[in-house]
Amino acid sequence: GAVVSQHPSRVICKSGTSVKIECRSLDFQATTMFWYRQFPKQSLMLMATSNEGSKATYEQGVEKDKFLINHASLTLSTLTVTSAHPEDSSFYICSASRESSNQPQHFGDGTRLSIL
């Protein structure tokens, strides 16, 4: 089956630092990747949709300058949380989808971000 690798799985860092999370589709070309944030005991909140080679589409209320997304190739998308603060602490999950919209999304295992 399709595999999506997300790295790192856990990050603990000081307030004010920037953190980069990588999402790779290992065995298929992902024209579209998604970034989600999941709060405890809650569903997934879509942050942005990224298409290879173009700017990401951010959901309402998500700060573009805070959460930088790059999708430079068909197998890699990155999310950079800039100048992170404790309120940015969360579980971030990426997913990738093949070209057709009736295909399921394949998820990475998530990144637990803790800002001290």
Next chain:
Amino acid sequence: AQSVAQPEDQVNVAEGNPLTVKCTYSVSGNPYLFWYVQYPNRGLQFLLKYITGDNLVKGSYGFEAEFNKSQTSFHLKKPSALVSDSALYFCAVREETGGFKTIFGAGTRLFVKA
């Protein structure tokens, strides 16, 4: 606009008994429907999908789901629950003409007791 509801926060089932996790949806056009499962501190895993065709869809790990257009439901079922089925289950909907944007339900936590 599309939406999806999972009316139960939690479902408790004894091992060996049948289980049902409920999902209802709302879309303007034809729906694409999905079920995903999430284990602790992990990403989501795809279980099954309905695109078109037979209303009863079979998926991974013995799960199945029934698409009911008149009731706009897509309930997840399994004839005999296992303790290892205990996890968080998400229903998701995407409109046929809505591009890739998928809306997820709030999730239902399934507890299977031995």
